[in-house]
Every structure is written in structure tokens, then in C-alpha cells.
Amino acid sequence: MTATLLAKIWEQLGVAATSRSPFNFLQLATSGLDGAPQLRTIVLRRCDAGRGTLSFVTDMRSPKIREIRSDPRVALVGFDPAASVQLRLSGEAVISDDEAARLEMWQSLRERTLILFDAPHAPGTVLDDNGQPLQAGEPSDEEAYARFALVTVTLNRLEWLDVSSEHHVRYAFDRDGATWRGARLAP
Ligand SMILES: Cc1cc2nc3c(=O)[nH]c(=O)nc-3n(C[C@H](O)[C@H](O)[C@H](O)COP(=O)(O)O)c2cc1C
Numbered sequence: 001m002t003a004t005l006l007a008k009i010w011e012q013l014g015v016a017a018t019s020r021s022p023f024n025f026l027q028l029a030t031s032g033l034d035g036a037p038q039l040r041t042i043v044l045r046r047c048d049a050g051r052g053t054l055s056f057v058t059d060m061r062s063p064k065i066r067e068i069r070s071d072p073r074v075a076l077v078g079f080d081p082a083a084s085v086q087l088r089l090s091g092e093a094v095i096s097d098d099e100a101a102r103l104e105m106w107q108s109l110r111e112r113t114l115i116l117f118d119a120p121h122a123p124g125t126v127l128d129d130n131g132q133p134l135q136a137g138e139p140s141d142e143e144a145y146a147r148f149a150l151v152t153v154t155l156n157r158l159e160w161l162d163v164s165s166e167h168h169v170r171y172a173f174d175r176d177g178a179t180w181r182g183a184r185l186a187p
Contacts, residue, residue, distance in 0.1 A: 017045060077089070
């Protein structure tokens with residue numbers, strides 16, 4: 001059962017990385033610089049089942065980048081409402097310095113995503129009602145591409161919780177070198 005379920009999880013993550021499906025949007029948790037939890041939605045952009053990694057893109061200037069640099073441990077959660085399944089993941093995030101991988105991802109993004117990196121203000125900058133920044137600071141003269149971050153999370157644990165029936169079913173998979181050790185857990 002565990003091998004079949006593990007394959008199913010990776011298959012669903014693979015589908016989610018390439019199309020609108022329940023786990024296409026995941027909630028990403030980091031530790032804030034003050035230690036408080038920080039949580040936000042991200043779009044899953046890539047899944048590599050062989051390496052056990054997931055990738056997303058973000059703005060290099062966003063707080064989550066500083067948080068990941070300070071503490072790379074992250075958690076992710078997704079929920080498929082039609083199947084009543086929660087997928088809970090954890091691992092270590094790396095901000096990619098692989099130029100080929102960055103460029104490949106950049107070139108795969110649609111115009112409406114690329115345009116986000118044109119924004120002159122760092123995410124979270126306070127704006128007035130007209131969209132102008134209230135905070136002091138020069139708009140960045142960096143190119144949009146320089147603001148583009150590809151973040152890859154090497155997962156070390158995956159958890160599947162199915163609450164579709166009266167008897168909830170929960171499994172966990174922990175990384176064990178190149179393989180995964182699965183176990184059924186009390187829900
Ligand atoms: C549907 C949806 C998808 C999003 N996808 C991303 C994403 O892929 N990358 C990203 O950096 N922010 C994404 N955001 C915005 C983040 O949730 C967050 O507000 C923003 O990145 C600032 O986060 P931070 O201040 O924690 O760095 C998305 C928001 C929504 C509502």
C-alpha cells in the first residue's frame with residue numbers, strides 16, 4: 001500500500017506542477033526573522049519525484065527569501081476538497097544559483113507572471129491609495145530577471161491524510177537516503 005500511495009502522491013504533485021489541479025496552489029510556511037510563523041500561498045512550478053524536490057518562483061526581494069536564507073526549513077500544505085485529502089510536506093529550501101535552471105524556468109513562465117518582476121517596489125512595500133510608495137527608497141534599477149528567484153525545496157517528509165470516509169487514513173513517508181520509509185499513522 002505505501003509504495004502505491006507514494007507513487008500516487010508524486011503523480012499528483014507532478015500533475016499539480018503543470019496544470020490547475022488541487023495541489024497547484026500550496027501554502028508555504030517559513031520561520032519569520034523574529035521566530036513567528038509565516039504562511040502564504042505559492043504556485044507549484046516544478047516537481048522532481050526522482051530527487052524528491054518541489055520548486056516555486058518568487059521575488060528575490062520578498063520577505064520569504066530572507067526567511068529561507070535565515071532558516072531553510074519550510075513546510076507546505078495543500079488540500080484537495082473534492083477528494084477530502086490533505087497533503088502535508090516539509091523539507092529544506094534553497095534559492096537556486098543554477099543559472100541554467102533559473103533561465104529555463106524564466107522562459108517557461110507566461111507574460112502575466114513575468115510582468116510581476118517588473119514591479120519597482122519590493123513585495124510588502126507600503127503604498128498610498130494610488131499605488132505610490134509611502135516609504136523612502138529609490139525604485140530598483142535592477143532588471144526584472146535579477147529579481148526573479150527560483151526556490152527548490154528538497155522534501156524530507158510527505159504526509160497524506162484522507163478524511164473522505166468515516167475512517168480517516170493517514171500515512172507518512174520519511175526520506176531514508178535515496179528512498180522513502182512509509183508508515184501508517186493514527187489520524
Ligand atoms: C493564488 C495565489 C498564488 C500565489 N503564488 C505565489 C507564488 O508562486 N510566488 C510568490 O512569491 N507569491 C505568490 N503569491 C503571493 C504570496 O502568497 C505572498 O502574498 C507574497 O509572495 C508575499 O509573501 P512574503 O511577504 O511572505 O514573502 C500568491 C498568492 C496567491 C493568492
